[in-house]
């Protein structure tokens with residue numbers, strides 16, 4: 001007797017195992033489906049084998065052709081711009097697109113209270129990057145606009161703060177929208193990453209039909225313009241930062257703040273002017289040429305030194321605002337920052353900017369590079385005097401032990417002015433103890449100018465007092481609203497409808513002149529009154545003992561009552577002295 005062993009998957013269906021394997025390859029799941037159909041519905045797929053094979057081959061061919069055509073289309077008939085999350089353009093584009101009318105109509109969007117989502121953890125509606133919409137909105141009781149009490153105003157602000165403005169950006173996937181009568185496609189893609197520290201990484205692809213990508217550049221330029229216009233004249237601050245442990249460091253925009261007028265920084269006017277003139281001279285185009293003609297690296301460094309709270313950071317910030325420069329902050333104390341990252345941060349700096357390294361003496365870079373070191377001491381005139389010393393132990397009390405992590409002195413020196421160091425930037429270092437710094441860090445080329453900030457002398461005390469009590473543009477009137485009335489007058493008389501044609505000097509013009517004169521007189525009277533009070537205040541405060549920050553802090557307690565500030569000054573001096581003494585005793 002002849003037995004032939006058959007299996008359902010081969011002979012019963014008339015298929016060899018190689019045929020099944022081929023079908024399985026063309027139609028994944030074929031074997032499973034055919035068995036189910038045979039068992040439950042008694043449909044034998046092998047009867048339709050020819051048709052099935054033709055269909056499968058056709059399907060595979062179609063898939064291949066469609067991939068090829070899509071690839072061809074993408075490569076030759078479509079232009080695409082890629083936008084990466086770690087670049088500022090991502091913010092520009094998200095800001096721009098969230099304000100486009102089609103974002104109101106789309107049914108697939110990401111809703112959020114931040115415009116960018118990830119780039120900056122502090123870039124939300126609560127910080128300075130988004131101007132407060134309620135700023136200057138309060139109408140005092142009795143004002144012509146219809147006043148409200150502070151409590152009413154505050155209740156309004158608080159209830160508005162509960163609702164952060166919502167922003168809508170396109171969700172993951174493809175979106176078609178129209179720009180200048182042309183269809184554009186935006187694809188938002190989440191990046192797959194194996195790094196467990198990276199929570200989100202994504203890219204945008206902006207495409208248009210045709211090989212001419214100028215429309216994409218137009219969109220991106222417009223996005224940048226919208227973003228930059230929003231900043232106005234505010235000073236943009238970046239900080240060196242990394243997204244996740246082990247990742248690379250980048251400059252992240254952290255806020256945009258109203259510029260600080262240089263006049264509000266109390267410092268010897270000559271020093272202030274010298275600092276500003278020096279920066280301006282450095283930024284002048286002829287200086288760059290001058291440097292390059294002589295082969296001198298085009299770099300400038302400043303050291304601002306003095307006790308805490310004497311205005312070092314304020315001066316740097318005011319200079320950035322005045323010159324419209326971006327400010328880059330970097331904390332050298334971070335153990336996670338290594339020399340490679342420091343180098344790449346410096347090389348990523350734009351050509352014109354201020355990079356501020358605060359408190360360099362605390363950054364663990366105080367150890368010397370070699371055997372011959374120098375001891376830096378601050379002279380009475382504020383200059384940092386450098387004295388060469390052969391023995392390393394001579395500065396032992398200021399030298400920290402080698403750090404396992406972070407930046408070494410030679411690492412810092414290399415990025416500041418090594419062969420690969422960037423050019424064009426303004427480096428500002430601040431220090432509370434310049435005498436602790438290695439002479440190598442202070443030598444010309446690295447520090448070209450040093451400015452000493454000291455405790456407040458008589459002129460500084462008077463200036464601080466005056467700056468608190470003088471009425472400035474934008475201040476609300478403190479009493480009876482006389483300033484506001486004057487402003488109203490200016491507004492009304494400026495209106496063209498109030499000045500009849502052909503009349504040289506209308507009654508309203510005369511009124512305006514009269515009001516301006518009165519305003520000037522009352523301003524002069526106020527100024528001289530404040531000058532007298534400032535002299536009284538300066539006579540009570542011991543000279544060269546308190547920092548500007550301390551004096552300012554005290555005056556802020558009496559910001560509407562200068563007389564009270566003078567009366568309480570002596571008591572305040574005593575209490576601060578006692579606090580300092582007890583702090584010193586504790587630290588000994």
Ligand SMILES: Nc1ncnc2c1ncn2[C@@H]1O[C@H](COP(=O)(O)OP(=O)(O)OP(=O)(O)O)[C@@H](O)[C@H]1O
Nearest residue numbers: 264265266267307308309310311312313314548549
């Ligand atoms: N010379 C000054 N003129 C005007 N304001 C000052 C001055 N010094 C300090 N202040 C005020 O004190 C505060 C602290 O000032 P700032 O941060 O500039 O001091 P700093 O010298 O940089 O201090 P630190 O060494 O601690 O960084 C600020 O609010 C600033 O307005």
